[in-house]
Amino acid sequence: MTTTKKKTTTTKSKSTRTIKVETLPTNPFVFEILELASKQRSIAKKVETLKTYSHPSLKSIFIWNFDETIVSLLPEGEVPYAEAEDQSVYSGTLSENLKKEAYGGESATGQDLDGRGRTSLRNEYVNLYHFIRGGNNSLTTIRRETMFINLLQGLHPKEAEILILVKDKKLTDKYKISFDCVKKAYPDIQWGGRS
Numbered sequence: 001m002t003t004t005k006k007k008t009t010t011t012k013s014k015s016t017r018t019i020k021v022e023t024l025p026t027n028p029f030v031f032e033i034l035e036l037a038s039k040q041r042s043i044a045k046k047v048e049t050l051k052t053y054s055h056p057s058l059k060s061i062f063i064w065n066f067d068e069t070i071v072s073l074l075p076e077g078e079v080p081y082a083e084a085e086d087q088s089v090y091s092g093t094l095s096e097n098l099k100k101e102a103y104g105g106e107s108a109t110g111q112d113l114d115g116r117g118r119t120s121l122r123n124e125y126v127n128l129y130h131f132i133r134g135g136n137n138s139l140t141t142i143r144r145e146t147m148f149i150n151l152l153q154g155l156h157p158k159e160a161e162i163l164i165l166v167k168d169k170k171l172t173d174k175y176k177i178s179f180d181c182v183k184k185a186y187p188d189i190q191w192g193g194r195s
Contacts, residue, residue, distance in 0.1 A: 030058055030121040031158035038175040043184070046177060050185035057125035059189060061162060062182045064128065065171040069194040071133040072167045073141075074148055079164055121159045124151060131167065134194070 024032050037049040050058070064070050129135030131148055139147070148167075152160040165171045172178065183189075 024053060027122060028053060029156055029159055030055075030061060031156070031162055033058055034162065034171075034175045034177065037177050037181075043178075043181055046181045047185045050177070050181065054186070055122060057120075057122045059186055060125045060128055061121065061166055061171070062186070063189060063191075063194075064132065065166045065169050066179045066182060067191055067194055069192050072131060072169075073133055073135075073144060074131050074167045075145070076168050079149065079152065118156050119154050120156060121162065124155065127151065 024036060033049070033053040033055075036053075037046045040046045040049055064072070127147075130139060130144060136144075148163075152163060155163070161174075162171070165174055183191075
């Protein structure tokens with residue numbers, strides 16, 4: 001009995017290259033999307049991640065950060081935390097406390113790291129117009145700053161940290177996402193002419 005070997009040939013067909021993106025839970029936090037996009041090595045993967053998890057809240061954050069015509073009505077720099085008496089008990093500014101909490105340490109804000117009972121930028125982005133020129137001019141400076149602090153205290157600590165960076169247009173200090181990546185991911189955003 002003799003056996004014959006069958007020859008198998010494989011043909012290579014041209015196929016379109018698909019880029020795999022790590023999956024996040026349904027309705028992810030903005031910080032989760034930014035962290036995932038930031039850790040991608042190629043611009044194409046960063047763009048694909050931003051496209052995959054596109055949401056108006058994410059676009060709002062990018063517009064506030066990258067659009068030069070958006071002028072923040074909040075003071076630049078650290079965000080003060082509560083009264084002078086509170087700061088002596090819980091040393092540091094709100095920014096510092098949120099940063100400590102975002103990285104697993106205790107802080108004076110008393111927020112849960114998992115965000116239980118807290119809100120997210122996904123829910124609160126519609127209120128960001130209060131903090132930029134041309135948004136809500138009827139607010140006094142004190143009222144606007146109080147609203148901002150209250151918003152920060154209600155957000156997940158990492159979401160609050162994003163807002164603090166964005167108000168000073170410093171999102172790229174923490175996340176490796178360039179303006180070019182954002183423009184490629186969201187060609188529908190009209191840049192400029194906002195104030």
